[in-house]
Amino acid sequence: MCESGPESSEGSVVPQESGLHELPRKILIGLSCAGLVETALLTYKKIFGGGMASLCSTAGCLEVLDGPYSSVFGIPLTLFGMGGYAAALGLGVYPLLASSKNDTEAREKATRGLLVTLASAMTSFSTYLMFVLVGVIQGWCPWCFFSAALSGSMGFLVLSSFATRWKTAVTTALVTLAGAAGIFVTTPGGVLDASTIRDPPAITTISSAEALGIADRLESKHTKMYGAFWCSHCFGQKQMLGKEAMEKIDYVECSERGRNSQSALCKEKKIAGYPAWEIDGKMFFGEQSMQDFDEILRTGGKANDPYADLLKEIDEMEKQAS
Missing domain, CATH: 3.40.30.10 (Glutaredoxin)
Structure with a gap:
């Protein structure tokens, strides 16, 4: 006897979410850990470690990670990325800490929407940064490509597991892209400012x-x-x-x-x-x-x-x- 999913009042079958099973969840945790370590290292080097020169061997990499595109409102983008990976790690681990099967299912269900929103935002923002890197800065930054691959893989993993929440994913992606574009277009050094020839700050000190x-x-x-x-x-x-x-x-x-x-x-x-x-x-x-x-x-x-x-x-x- 074949079993079908629950029916709506009209008799149509309502698609069921399969959830994030054990292997995909472990992969998500691994990707999140890798991203967290990478962004933590970049953030440390940027704030406390004397800049990115010891991690980058190209001028393009330096311009991406130390230049005008590397911060938003004075906060390093790597710090935002670090927070995103930490949140993804927490959401991935949370159901595994449950004390019973029912508790596990409840936690897994409670984290679905947050995971979809977070993965969609990170993937969309990473896509936008790749556009800036390749289309505007036209530089080579292996750290950036690695982070983009991590966030993209996380997005594919989560969104393929929760395909029924595509409306949430699309809405989050559009809001994220609009917000990112707004920030980078309206701030100095942004996309509209990319073709403007910039002068270094004027030297104000008198030589000894x-x-x-x-x-x-x-x-x-x-x-x-x-x-x-x-x-x-x-x-x-x-x-x-x-x-x-x-x-x-x-x-x-x-x-x-x-x-x-x-x-x-x-x-x-x-x-x-x-x-x-x-x-x-x-x-x-x-x-x-x-x-x-x-x-x-x-x-x-x-x-x-x-x-x-x-x-x-x-x-x-x-x-x-x-």
Whole structure:
């Protein structure tokens, strides 16, 4: 005897949700954990770890994760992603903590709508960010593609399990896309602002005698400073040296949207972090103190260089390519 689902008052069969079974739920938990670890690492590096240079080897990656598109209302996007993955992990684990079969079914049913809404929002927002990355910034960011693959897989897993809730999924997706577009279109550095040539912040400090002396020595070594208009570390470096000293130094704008952009030269030089200093033919990454400049100019290097490993990786990549 064949059994059918419950019938409506008109006699038609009402589709039943199959639920998120054990294997899909475990996969969801695994994807959420991976996304949580990734976004937690990126958030830590952005807020406490001195920027993304140690995790990114391309200027495009830096512009995505450290540039004007990397935050909303001053909050890193990676922090929003971290919250989304944490919520998905919690919703995935919650039914597994039940004490009985009935409790498990009740918890599973209670989390369906939240899972559909969350998965739809994360997938839609990730899709929009991929549009910005590929269509606007036109940069390469492996961390971004990895996160997009995770959220997309989560969305497919959840929405295929709860296909009857497609109205909720579509509504959430449309609201998310509209909100994302509104934020990025109306804020500085947004999509409508992408074609606008941007100037770096004006240097407001007056150079000290020490800074002027360092600048003269740097100039004699044919020094170049590579940076981007949006880079806060670059601005901090310029402010430390002062306006008069910076006039003696050849500044190279690496962002394609910056004034007098020399992005091709930055790619040729394989700039892996901002600011980057080319002093007497050698590369040094990160903000440099007056003592750092003095040591580099006297000895041709730095005894304690936090970016030494990054330079070694770049050298190895160049050797392998040749």
